[in-house]
Amino acid sequence: MTLLDSMERTGYRQAFSNLIEGRRVTMPLTRSELDAMQPSSRSIHAGSTVRLGDAQPTAPPIHVATAFTYPTTDELDAVFADNSSGYVYSRFGNPTVNALEEAVAAIEGTDAAVAYGSGMAAIHGIVAAIARPGSTVIASRDVYGATHALLGGYLADNGVKTIFVDIRDLDGLGSLAREHQPALIFAETVSNPLMRVANVRRIAAIAHAAGAKFVLDNTFATPIVTRAVALGADAVVYSSTKHYGGHGDTTGGLVATSNDIAHKLREQNKLIGAIAAPFDAWLVLRGLRTLDLRVRKQSANAAELVAWLERDDRAESVNYPGLQSDLPTDQFCDGLHGTMLSFEILGAGRDEVFRFQDALRLIQPATTLGDIGSLVLHPATSSHRGLTPGQRVEIGIADGLVRVSAGIEDARDIIADLDQALNVALAR
Numbered sequence: 001m002t003l004l005d006s007m008e009r010t011g012y013r014q015a016f017s018n019l020i021e022g023r024r025v026t027m028p029l030t031r032s033e034l035d036a037m038q039p040s041s042r043s044i045h046a047g048s049t050v051r052l053g054d055a056q057p058t059a060p061p062i063h064v065a066t067a068f069t070y071p072t073t074d075e076l077d078a079v080f081a082d083n084s085s086g087y088v089y090s091r092f093g094n095p096t097v098n099a100l101e102e103a104v105a106a107i108e109g110t111d112a113a114v115a116y117g118s119g120m121a122a123i124h125g126i127v128a129a130i131a132r133p134g135s136t137v138i139a140s141r142d143v144y145g146a147t148h149a150l151l152g153g154y155l156a157d158n159g160v161k162t163i164f165v166d167i168r169d170l171d172g173l174g175s176l177a178r179e180h181q182p183a184l185i186f187a188e189t190v191s192n193p194l195m196r197v198a199n200v201r202r203i204a205a206i207a208h209a210a211g212a213k214f215v216l217d218n219t220f221a222t223p224i225v226t227r228a229v230a231l232g233a234d235a236v237v238y239s240s241t242k243h244y245g246g247h248g249d250t251t252g253g254l255v256a257t258s259n260d261i262a263h264k265l266r267e268q269n270k271l272i273g274a275i276a277a278p279f280d281a282w283l284v285l286r287g288l289r290t291l292d293l294r295v296r297k298q299s300a301n302a303a304e305l306v307a308w309l310e311r312d313d314r315a316e317s318v319n320y321p322g323l324q325s326d327l328p329t330d331q332f333c334d335g336l337h338g339t340m341l342s343f344e345i346l347g348a349g350r351d352e353v354f355r356f357q358d359a360l361r362l363i364q365p366a367t368t369l370g371d372i373g374s375l376v377l378h379p380a381t382s383s384h385r386g387l388t389p390g391q392r393v394e395i396g397i398a399d400g401l402v403r404v405s406a407g408i409e410d411a412r413d414i415i416a417d418l419d420q421a422l423n424v425a426l427a428r
């Protein structure tokens with residue numbers, strides 16, 4: 001039998017001529033079409049789609065496809081031209097990533113959200129979408145080290161000027177905003193590692209009065225503690241590597257914002273490609289199912305650790321939003337003060353902190369936060385390593401300072417671990 005005979009027999013030829021005539025063809029290849037092909041072709045095309053019929057999976061699938069095809073090229077063309085919704089190429093949009101973005105927008109109360117490959121990619125994306133060469137940004141000087149470097153170095157080299165300020169000085173911020181007419185004001189809800197709280201509602205008002213957008217990095221607070229958009233932020237940014245993912249097994253970033261800004265971010269991402277990968281998006285999507293439970297338990301544990309440290313004279317000072325007298329209480333939902341705290345070990349320097357970290361059994365010393373397991377970090381040799389000792393003293397970061405991210409373990413076990421490690425650190 002010739003190939004043409006076999007195509008005729010299997011209907012493949014008919015399907016092929018339908019396509020040529022521009023009629024719809026059912027995809028994928030049928031079993032009889034596959035049977036007419038050579039084994040090497042079958043191995044490429046068999047099993048390439050999953051048929052679910054009316055069944056709806058109870059968990060979202062991970063779509064790893066690079067590209068999406070349609071029964072006719074006209075349909076593909078309509079999606080490409082944005083005349084019809086759909087997917088073309090995963091750098092432009094992917095169903096699993098989109099499922100995460102829809103979930104985040106629903107949680108944050110925004111029109112839309114855009115998922116990124118890291119928190120830094122998200123921060124770069126939103127700043128670059130709002131600030132043009134020649135624009136001014138006013139940013140909190142307490143922002144995460146890489147954000148400081150991005151604004152003060154990389155973006156400065158690209159013509160965006162950033163003025164760093166003490167974001168708690170609202171009068172100073174107001175007059176600088178009036179004078180410089182910034183494109184945007186950037187702050188973190190709770191600063192790292194001293195847990196200084198930005199007054200989100202007041203900063204939003206200052207930004208809007210100056211015609212600026214207000215971008216808030218809400219990574220430390222989470223949407224469970226601080227409802228950033230309801231308080232006036234125009235865009236809220238996260239490292240989803242942290243609480244959103246929550247299990248220390250993914251790297252990602254999120255921006256939740258209006259449709260207008262999200263559209264710009266998506267167009268920018270078509271060129272920059274700072275997109276989230278489908279599997280990472282899926283991990284964050286699974287993580288956010290328990291975000292509320294985890295953050296409430298972590299926050300309760302953090303409050304217990306703070307109460308214990310406050311009573312313990314081995315802790316020289318404790319930093320925690322709940323201890324600040326001028327706290328804007330309306331931005332802390334349900335009396336939650338977050339999962340993060342820091343404290344100074346009495347009389348300690350680098351050696352004592354290293355002994356403390358090495359003695360920990362349950363708590364892990366690691367450069368991240370917001371996980372189900374408790375974590376510590378030594379800011380002087382990690383997040384703020386790039387600063388001179390003098391600069392660290394100026395900000396208030398002593399060599400004996402330790403940052404703690406409370407996990408969801410039993411608080412008694414976390415405290416017992418801190419207790420024995422403090423004894424080891426101060427034994428000599």
Ligand SMILES: Cc1ncc(COP(=O)(O)O)c(C=O)c1O
Nearest residue numbers: 118119120144217219239241252
């Ligand atoms: C407050 C804050 N924002 C942004 C980032 C950057 O996130 P990523 O490491 O996912 O790029 C971090 C990382 O630690 C962070 O702590």
